[in-house]
Amino acid sequence: MKRKIGTAMLVGLFLVGLTSLAYSWGGPGGFGYHGRGPSWGGTFFDLRVIPDLKLTPEQETKIDALRMEHLRDIKPLEEKMFSLSRELRLLWLERVPDEAKINAVEKELRSVRDQIWDKTTAYMIKVKGILTPEQQQKLSAYRWFSQGRMGPGRSSFGPGPCWR
Numbered sequence: 001m002k003r004k005i006g007t008a009m010l011v012g013l014f015l016v017g018l019t020s021l022a023y024s025w026g027g028p029g030g031f032g033y034h035g036r037g038p039s040w041g042g043t044f045f046d047l048r049v050i051p052d053l054k055l056t057p058e059q060e061t062k063i064d065a066l067r068m069e070h071l072r073d074i075k076p077l078e079e080k081m082f083s084l085s086r087e088l089r090l091l092w093l094e095r096v097p098d099e100a101k102i103n104a105v106e107k108e109l110r111s112v113r114d115q116i117w118d119k120t121t122a123y124m125i126k127v128k129g130i131l132t133p134e135q136q137q138k139l140s141a142y143r144w145f146s147q148g149r150m151g152p153g154r155s156s157f158g159p160g161p162c163w164r
Contacts (some may be wrong), residue, residue, distance in 0.1 A: 063130060067127075
């Protein structure tokens with residue numbers, strides 16, 4: 001009896017350890033490398049998570065409308081990007097990869113990514129236009145919303161607000 005209880009406790013402790021490890025890596029929304037807060041896989045530039053901004057209800061409504069419009073605009077491009085990525089993966093898995101085909105798909109993939117970046121830049125400029133100068137100054141302290149080498153931050157969309 002004691003052996004069964006001990007084994008059950010050991011298994012339970014092991015599961016708790018695995019769960020905490022998985023949670024610490026990915027967090028509730030996954031994509032652990034993005035840090036906490038807005039990211040590509042999460043709330044996508046949701047400024048409501050930044051308490052310092054003190055957005056008015058009108059600003060929140062306008063920003064939400066812009067974000068939803070932006071997400072609708074880039075959805076077909078994202079689908080095309082994922083389709084091209086799958087196609088590229090299959091080309092690389094061929095026994096003798098065709099360099100010309102791979103280069104063509106990579107070029108098209110870069111073009112789609114550039115289109116997404118252009119739309120994202122336009123979206124970010126529109127959002128900043130809704131904010132007051134004081135809010136814009138506070139927002140610029142957050143790395144994920146400041147333009148860098150690759151756009152916001154330096155990764156795909158930069159880490160969240162915890163990475164000041």
